[in-house]
Amino acid sequence: MPYEPSPSRLEAFSDGVIAVIITIMVLEFKVPQANGLAGLRTIVPTLAVYLLSFTFTGIFWVNHHHLVDRLKRVDHLILWANLGFLFCLSLLPFFTNYMVEKRLDSFSVAVYAGLLFTTGVGFTLLQKAISRHLRHVHADPEELALQEAEVRKGKISEAMYLVAIGLAFVRPWLALTDAALVTVLWILPTLGLKHVREKHQQ
């Protein structure tokens, strides 16, 4: 009596967790002491860092969306790999706040970049668990090729996050720029791809 649930509750649960993660980060912000523009200026770095963490989470949501959409059933390895990935992601609000409270010093930025890297690895492991499942159920080869292309793209991001850990000790803002660049690399091509796709459909 093998039990292989549909991915709908996996999606619902992951959506819930990601929605909470992306939203509670702002709860950590502290209202600046100073009134007026002077006070507001002091939280600009916080807002910028929040935008980075928000976009990072957003990209994973979009990718998770695509990834799970390929599945008709989920096995236990996928359920646990998914929880492992969500665990890494759930540490993001804390380490975003950690970096802000340490005023973006080298060490805290390196730790933050380390978490981005670890979360990326967690996502790669989830992708591998899903690839394995797709091969077992003899999925469409074209689908599998797309899946492999995404795994490769993930590995490039992870390499860039590794570089960011090193850059943090040279100049913290260089590490954050590197991390921001990864998000741009994820968003831009998907938009470009879209235009091509629409032409094909017409």
Add this chain to the structure above:
Amino acid sequence: MPYEPSPSRLEAFSDGVIAVIITIMVLEFKVPQANGLAGLRTIVPTLAVYLLSFTFTGIFWVNHHHLVDRLKRVDHLILWANLGFLFCLSLLPFFTNYMVEKRLDSFSVAVYAGLLFTTGVGFTLLQKAISRHLRHVHADPEELALQEAEVRKGKISEAMYLVAIGLAFVRPWLALTDAALVTVLWILPTLGLKHVREKHQQ
């Protein structure tokens, strides 16, 4: 192999994020020091401001509901525009709290009105991404006309939020009244429309 996911997970994720935003605002409230009625009175402005932010978020939820319901598929531009809109909205708990802690001074109210304006613009961009998609898939022209009417209505709200930024420097309460007026303008006509609609259906 163009990939165009259904909007169901976009809905589920947005619902989750909006549900968290609308609920965690109360976590920022501080229990007044004074006991009895005297203490309770001191949090009346906080409660009034929370009601405004709650209603503001509620309106966007209702409108988001209508907007996404028009879609059969979503493209990447819509996914990212939606995340952009949610990012603006996710700042609302922080800036509501910011305004409360600054005791509704001119600057903080202007910043708050600025956020309402920016969130409105974010929603307009999402509407535009959806209009573009609907034109691409040759959607029902009547549907497109309705969509355009909503975009226009959104622009009026944004203009009123812009006015609120200015009013904040004259009298903060005038700015908040202006913002509250926008919410009334959104709620009342939809109720009116409903009665007309029901007559038609009978």
Add this chain to the structure above:
Amino acid sequence: MPYEPSPSRLEAFSDGVIAVIITIMVLEFKVPQANGLAGLRTIVPTLAVYLLSFTFTGIFWVNHHHLVDRLKRVDHLILWANLGFLFCLSLLPFFTNYMVEKRLDSFSVAVYAGLLFTTGVGFTLLQKAISRHLRHVHADPEELALQEAEVRKGKISEAMYLVAIGLAFVRPWLALTDAALVTVLWILPTLGLKHVREKHQQ
């Protein structure tokens, strides 16, 4: 082109908001200073009050579940009445915490009972909006009768919450017992009803 959305997103959104409300209440708890049993004892009232607020919210979730399940479509009045009800409910974590920090003094318990009453009224208004809709779409009369029976039951609860406001000034624990009694009155009969029902089905 009348637009009447299905209740699925109303359900999903309300579930999200209620899930957050019911869960974030514990975030307000403060770890007691004292170690061991002595410290744990000091938070027993907090836990008891949390159990009451949790059960109160749970009952509304179950009732909301039943209520919305009757609908095939929702109109704007229902959407807004639902948001109004959720607004009242969203104040529960704050006022639970308020009562705990004021060490269950008469005034704070009365305010808490007042919120339970207001939330009850908010739910009655939502029920009325739904009754109105059901009459408009000429729903099954038996369904309407059930709906009316629930409205009556809601009114009895509200009367008991009103009494609790008064009792708070006599003895705070009497008011809380009264409120706890309402929750028992909601849970027990539904279990009893179930047994009868099952007999009928056999």
Add this chain to the structure above:
Amino acid sequence: MPYEPSPSRLEAFSDGVIAVIITIMVLEFKVPQANGLAGLRTIVPTLAVYLLSFTFTGIFWVNHHHLVDRLKRVDHLILWANLGFLFCLSLLPFFTNYMVEKRLDSFSVAVYAGLLFTTGVGFTLLQKAISRHLRHVHADPEELALQEAEVRKGKISEAMYLVAIGLAFVRPWLALTDAALVTVLWILPTLGLKHVREKHQQ
């Protein structure tokens, strides 16, 4: 007119509550005072305990998933048993934090183990409510046998949590190791089972 709702909203609500529980735990973490590695080291126990609580919640989510998937309809006893289970689980963030702030002293670890035990019992009661329902609707006997096997497995976990309460007074880390062992016992066999299953399917 017996009313037996489908389990979809029970799933959605439980997913929401569990998603919030699993995510808000990190909100309780305090950024260490010390900079650099020295500060980070001080939060390693916190992170380890969080990993334990996260995994514990994750296991319950997976089991809840399986359990509710067996249902076509839910009755009131199931609704209330589910709320009872969620109540126990909702206390986890608080008692995780409690144990961390008490620096994992014997008493706090025993209380934490006690909560794990109580949550286990809450889940067993939910399983029993579901078994009862399955017998009433004359479910597939094989399904019922699987259900009973899971109840037995749950009881072994509960016995191990009881042991952990005692162990906490010998050595707190022994109690936590015992609790961690239970999570491993839940995860490993499901992975093993999977491989066997896949062989059968080929």
